[in-house]
Amino acid sequence: MKTSDIYILCIEDEHEVLDAVVRDLxxxxxxxxxxxxxxxxxxxxxxGKLLEENKKxxxxxxxxxxxxxxxxxxxxxxxxxxxxxxTRKVLLTGQAGxxxxxxxxxxxxxxxxxAKPWSKEELLEVAVELLTDYVxxxxxxxxxxxxxxxxxxxxxxxxxxxxxxxx
Amino acid sequence: MKVxxxxxxxxxxxxxxxxxxxxxxxLLLPLDSxxxxxxxxxxxxxxxxxxxxxxxxxxFATSMLVILLQIVLLSAQGPVYTNAELPVDKPVTLEDHxxxxxxxxxRDDETIIVAVAPGETESIEVxxxxxxxxxxIVRSTELTSxxxxxxxxxxxxxxxxxxxxxxxxxxxxxxxxxxxxxxxMLAEASVKYNLDKNLTRYLLxxxxxxxxxxxxxxxxxxxxxxxxxxxxxxxxMMITVILPIIAQLEPGDRFxxxxxxxxxxxxxxxxxxxxxxxxxxAIVIAALTEYGISxxxxxxxxxxxPLVLVMLLFSWWLLLTLFPPSVKRFQLIMEGTxxxxxxxxxLYVIFGITVLLWVTENSHGIPSSxxxxxxxxxxxxxxxxxxxxxxxxxxxxLWLMAGGISLGIGMDKTGLAVWMISAMDWSSLGxxxxxxxxxxxxxxxxxxxxxxxxxxxLMPLVISLHVSGIMGDQFNLVITGVIIAVACSLAMALPISxxxxAIxxxxxxxxxxxxxxxxxxxxxxxxxxxxAYAIFFWPLVxx
Numbered sequence: 001m002k003t004s005d006i007y008i009l010c011i012e013d014e015h016e017v018l019d020a021v022v023r024d025l026x027x028x029x030x031x032x033x034x035x036x037x038x039x040x041x042x043x044x045x046x047x048g049k050l051l052e053e054n055k056k057x058x059x060x061x062x063x064x065x066x067x068x069x070x071x072x073x074x075x076x077x078x079x080x081x082x083x084x085x086x087t088r089k090v091l092l093t094g095q096a097g098x099x100x101x102x103x104x105x106x107x108x109x110x111x112x113x114x115a116k117p118w119s120k121e122e123l124l125e126v127a128v129e130l131l132t133d134y135v136x137x138x139x140x141x142x143x144x145x146x147x148x149x150x151x152x153x154x155x156x157x158x159x160x161x162x163x164x165x166x167x
Numbered sequence: 168m169k170v171x172x173x174x175x176x177x178x179x180x181x182x183x184x185x186x187x188x189x190x191x192x193x194l195l196l197p198l199d200s201x202x203x204x205x206x207x208x209x210x211x212x213x214x215x216x217x218x219x220x221x222x223x224x225x226x227f228a229t230s231m232l233v234i235l236l237q238i239v240l241l242s243a244q245g246p247v248y249t250n251a252e253l254p255v256d257k258p259v260t261l262e263d264h265x266x267x268x269x270x271x272x273x274r275d276d277e278t279i280i281v282a283v284a285p286g287e288t289e290s291i292e293v294x295x296x297x298x299x300x301x302x303x304i305v306r307s308t309e310l311t312s313x314x315x316x317x318x319x320x321x322x323x324x325x326x327x328x329x330x331x332x333x334x335x336x337x338x339x340x341x342x343x344x345x346x347x348x349x350x351x352m353l354a355e356a357s358v359k360y361n362l363d364k365n366l367t368r369y370l371l372x373x374x375x376x377x378x379x380x381x382x383x384x385x386x387x388x389x390x391x392x393x394x395x396x397x398x399x400x401x402x403x404m405m406i407t408v409i410l411p412i413i414a415q416l417e418p419g420d421r422f423x424x425x426x427x428x429x430x431x432x433x434x435x436x437x438x439x440x441x442x443x444x445x446x447x448x449a450i451v452i453a454a455l456t457e458y459g460i461s462x463x464x465x466x467x468x469x470x471x472x473p474l475v476l477v478m479l480l481f482s483w484w485l486l487l488t489l490f491p492p493s494v495k496r497f498q499l500i501m502e503g504t505x506x507x508x509x510x511x512x513x514l515y516v517i518f519g520i521t522v523l524l525w526v527t528e529n530s531h532g533i534p535s536s537x538x539x540x541x542x543x544x545x546x547x548x549x550x551x552x553x554x555x556x557x558x559x560x561x562x563x564x565l566w567l568m569a570g571g572i573s574l575g576i577g578m579d580k581t582g583l584a585v586w587m588i589s590a591m592d593w594s595s596l597g598x599x600x601x602x603x604x605x606x607x608x609x610x611x612x613x614x615x616x617x618x619x620x621x622x623x624x625l626m627p628l629v630i631s632l633h634v635s636g637i638m639g640d641q642f643n644l645v646i647t648g649v650i651i652a653v654a655c656s657l658a659m660a661l662p663i664s665x666x667x668x669a670i671x672x673x674x675x676x677x678x679x680x681x682x683x684x685x686x687x688x689x690x691x692x693x694x695x696x697x698x699a700y701a702i703f704f705w706p707l708v709x710x
Contacts, residue, residue: 147675152410155670158403160358164666165561166397166438166446167226167617 001030002144006058006134007050008034008127011043011074012092013066017116021061021092024120025127031148032058032131040069044077047084057087058134059127061114064093064100072100075108086138088130090114136161175223182221189213190236201586203323207240207247208581215574219620226617227563230570234335237577242332253282253324255315265296266310269318270303279305280325281314288317288326330580338569338576342536343442343449343456347568349539350443351560352546353518354396359556360511361503362518363392363404368501371408378422378492381499383483385409386429390437390479393667394444395522397561402434402667406674411500413676416493424677425490428685431667432482432659439656440475441525442467442535446568447613447622447655451648453572454626457579458633460645465529469708470649474700478657482689489684513549517542564619571623575630584631593632598641599698602650605629606697609654610690614664618655625651645709646701657693660686 008025012018015038022034035050037043043062050057060078062071071091078084091104094116104110111133112126132150135142136157143164146154158164171180193201193209201209211233218229239245259267272279278290291314293305310316317325338344357363367388374384385405393401409430413423438445442452442464452462462470505511524531524538546552578584596604605625613621629651633644658664660683662672672682 143669143673146670146673151674152407155403155406155410158670159363159400159407162397162400162559162561164399164403164670165564166399166666167564167567167619 001148003033004031004144005054006032006056006131006139008032008059008061008131009037009043009046009057010034010061011037011040011066011071012061012063013038014063017063021123024123027124028127028131028148031145039067040071040074043074047078051083056138057084058131058138059088059090060084061090061092061123061127064091064095070100072104072108075104075110079108086134088112088134090126090130092116092118172223179221179223182217183223185221186214186217186223189217200589202326202582203321204241204327204329204581205583205586208577208583211236211240212574212578212583215570216624219624220616225563226620227567227570230567230573233570233577234338234573237335237573238332241329241577241581242335243329244332245329247323248329251324251329253315254318254322255282256318258310258312258314258316260312261304263306264308264310265304265306266293267299267302267304268316270298270301272316272318272320273303273305274320279310280317280320281310282317287328327581330576334576335573338573339565341453341569341572342534343453343572344565344569345543346536346539347443347446347449347565348560349521349536349542350395351397351565352552352557353521353542354400355556355560356514356542356546356551357396357518358400358404359552360506360508360514362505362511362514363396363401364501365503365505367392367404367408368503369505371499371501376496376498378494378497379487381412381497382426382429382486382492385426386433386479386483389430389433390440390475393434393437394440397564398434398438398445399666399670401437402430402670405430405434406670408499408501410674412497415497420493421490422493423490424681425486425492427671427674427676428490428682429483429486431665431671431682432486432685432689433479434667435656435659435665436475436478436482439471439653440468441471445656446564446619448652449568450571450575450619450622450626451652453568454575454630455645455648457572457576458630458644461534462645463528464525464535465527466708468526470705471653473704474653474696477696478689478693481692482685485685485688490681510549510551514546514551517545517549517551567617567619571619574623575627578627579630584627585635588628588631588635588637593637596638598638599702601638601642602647602698602701603694605647606650606654606694609651610658610694613655613658614660614686614690618658618665621655621658622651643706643709646705649705650697650701653697654693657690657697658686660690 010021018036025034035046037046062075064071075089078087088111089108090112091110092114111130128149132153135145142154171177190210193206198206215229215233219226240247256269261267278292280288280290283289291307291309293307295303295305297304370388371384374380389401389405409426413426416423442448455462521542525535528535609621609625629647632638633642659668662669
């Protein structure tokens with residue numbers, strides 16, 4: 001499978017948890033390179049570097065409690081940044097209170113909330129669906145993603161949006 | 168070392184450079200037998216062919232560029248031909264059929280050119296009596312004092328009467344393009360109101376739950392839909408129908424290869440059936456119409472449907488043989504109901520009337536392109552399609568076809584097509600060999616290039632082969648045109664051959680070699696079948 005320029009970013013301060021997330025997303029890694037960060041500051045650096053290289057960030061999975069700036073603030077920043085505005089944003093957390101969750105929803109347009117502990121199937125499915133959304137919305141040629149993402153929805157989008165036509 | 172323009176691969180970059188060189192090369196070569204306009208047209212042809220092959224720019228962009236170059240370089244109003252006048256001089260009468268003419272008028276083979284009518288010239292043989300500096304005294308019995316002798320035989324207006332730029336721009340409103348526009352708008356509305364899905368569900372119902380008949384059903388429905396809708400949209404829709412079936416099969420089951428391959432194969436073949444089925448049909452019909460032969464919607468179906476049906480049944484048999492069903496029966500999961508909102512019902516009515524009028528063209532005689540404006544106007548009048556829907560139409564396909572038609576007009580008008588034909592010795596080819604050659608060449612080209620582009624590049628040759636009369640009475644223009652259209656659509660050995668192939672391949676359900684195996688067998692059988700129809704069947708239905 002050809003590697004795309006769409007990245008997945010995982011931000012989590014506990015190494016074991018971070019490893020588990022990356023392991024669960026293994027199936028997608030061939031096409032969507034996974035980058036990791038253990039704090040919001042490190043995440044901002046990684047994002048800055050990727051954007052500089054003209055890469056795109058398709059999906060961010062972010063823990064709520066991080067050293068320094070917390071996950072919610074980071075997601076809000078990403079939402080405000082034009083280049084990561086369309087990035088699909090997932091909060092992966094065990095402790096977020098109602099206030100923080102509402103804040104993430106309202107101010108960062110959070111796409112999904114995954115409560116710890118999660119199952120591998122759940123995490124993978126959420127990632128596939130959100131990346132499918134991202135690809136349909138952002139990519140001109142969606143065919144390379146048919147075999148790894150939701151083929152049904154991608155075909156449906158070819159049917160309705162006519163992104164591929166007879167030649 | 169890899170050299171490339173920004174945003175292009177090195178192959179595309181090479182294509183870009185080659186194409187630009189191709190545009191100018193004919194003007195630098197000594198092509199005496201070709202008029203200046205023919206040379207300009209050859210340059211445009213080279214550039215277009217190279218751009219279409221290497222795709223440094225999208226294929227529809229090349230089509231638009233062709234039209235731009237034609238209106239600039241070839242049209243009567245373009246900078247090259249506006250204000251252009253043939254340099255002529257009256258011959259001065261001496262005695263005894265002796266004339267004095269400017270010495271520049273004499274060509275190497277001792278002939279001169281005289282203007283007969285605008286754009287029409289005649290070559291006259293003369294006998295040189297005496298050369299006298301700027302003038303020559305010649306003897307000729309053909310020359311009269313009414314003749315205008317062309318003083319510069321190499322002038323750009325010799326053998327060429329430029330046509331108006333509106334002829335090239337007007338290709339976008341060519342009747343066949345309007346026919347496609349009608350088809351596109353019907354398809355757009357069908358997708359919007361899910362008519363395509365609901366029809367599929369309804370039509371698949373009678374095929375039961377036995378795998379072999381479900382495959383047959385899938386292929387027939389795909390073919391019927393792709394005869395009226397775009398092959399690509401049909402294939403994308405049908406992929407959503409087969410994915411749930413494939414999910415019911417064991418992971419290693421080879422039957423799923425067959426299932427997934429059945430869709431692009433049927434979509435490619437189905438497109439042959441009607442004039443609006445796929446763009447190459449339009450290129451062929453437009454070229455024939457330009458030449459004065461009209462083929463009705465009904466005629467086209469009568470000519471192609473028997474071949475389509477045989478190809479479908481053969482492909483079905485082949486798929487089941489190579490990838491036999493592993494389960495006794497399975498469930499087709501399709502949900503939905505026909506929408507009964509007033510707008511949806513309006514669509515059903517307009518769709519029904521339009522298709523009925525199209526297929527019965529021979530009994531009422533209303534041209535299909537005129538009928539096509541019924542859905543165009545009615546769908547927007549009824550608010551069934553709105554402004555945003557119209558914006559979503561595949562306009563680039565219309566431009567692709569318009570550029571192709573325009574290229575053909577230019578090649579014909581400038582005498583380029585006839586010149587290209589005369590460069591080859593065709594008479595040594597028999598009619599059968601010619602048919603084989605055309606179908607094989609079209610199929611090979613179309614496996615690698617866009618089907619529309621292949622038809623565009625080959626049709627001018629077919630037309631001028633007919634005009635030149637080299638092949639004699641046996642040559643049938645309509646049959647040869649149909650062969651091009653059919654062969655272009657039957658090329659499906661590679662993922663890049665057609666968009667439906669690309670979509671099916673991208674699902675990752677089967678391997679490239681499975682597609683290649685099916686495609687090559689279908690291609691070979693297809694050429695044989697084309698030959699058989701061209702000899703035994705088409706002469707009966709085409710007169």
